[in-house]
């Protein structure tokens with residue numbers, strides 16, 4: 001369990017979407033300091049947040065960001081992007097780019113911040129997965145989020161004994177720029193931020209953000225045609 005009151009928290013992609021909602025909710029819960037990253041830090045508008053420039057795919061940028069935030073005990077690996085490349089038809093570089101952002105980016109951040117969090121006495125890491133970690137409808141996006149889910153599960157085993165708890169968040173569509181082109185029910189980013197931070201504070205290993213995500217997770221135990229009706233004979 002990790003108290004957020006008085007905590008120093010680092011949120012990647014904190015200028016818009018779910019990240020912005022997380023920054024706002026962290027201050028509601030009494031966080032002492034919230035670092036909010038963006039590729040252009042001028043886009044961080046929260047009056048109390050500390051803007052930090054960060055490109056998650058660039059190791060030098062990650063190192064520079066971590067060096068500015070040596071008092072952190074909670075890392076929120078929120079930044080992510082959708083390319084949604086087709087495995088058969090898209091340039092292979094599009095598939096790689098999605099993994100650079102959604103898999104290697106959070107890994108670089110975690111490697112940079114684990115020593116920081118340990119020096120500060122332990123803490124927490126929150127990772128943004130997706131319902132598409134469990135449902136392969138998004139091409140390379142789904143694959144990158146499935147790989148991130150597995151990364152989180154491995155990191156949890158390594159980090160719990162070192163005093164760092166790990167929470168993974170899975171959810172369907174959320175009303176942000178990322179899902180702007182989607183015509184389907186979407187969660188409010190503020191509701192997702194509340195659920196995610198409840199998960200951090202209660203020490204949940206996993207947080208499921210909506211009914212769709214609960215249904216899909218339950219479906220993993222059944223036949224594949226349950227999740228993919230087009231496979232039904």
Ligand SMILES: NC(=O)c1ccc[n+]([C@@H]2O[C@H](COP(=O)([O-])OP(=O)(O)OC[C@H]3O[C@@H](n4cnc5c(N)ncnc54)[C@H](OP(=O)(O)O)[C@@H]3O)[C@@H](O)[C@H]2O)c1
Pocket residue numbers: 012013014015016017018019037038039040043054055056057078079080081101128129130131171172173174175176177178179
């Ligand atoms: N929205 C959904 O439906 C949904 C559903 C499930 C999971 N998620 C996940 O939730 C997380 C937040 O998504 P969102 O909906 O809030 O998306 P969003 O509104 O599009 O915002 C994405 C954030 O990620 C940052 N980002 C993207 N690529 C980056 C890079 N290469 N380096 C540094 N920062 C980068 C952006 O920073 P800049 O401001 O610098 O561009 C922005 O702050 C993502 O991991 C996403 O995959 C979203």
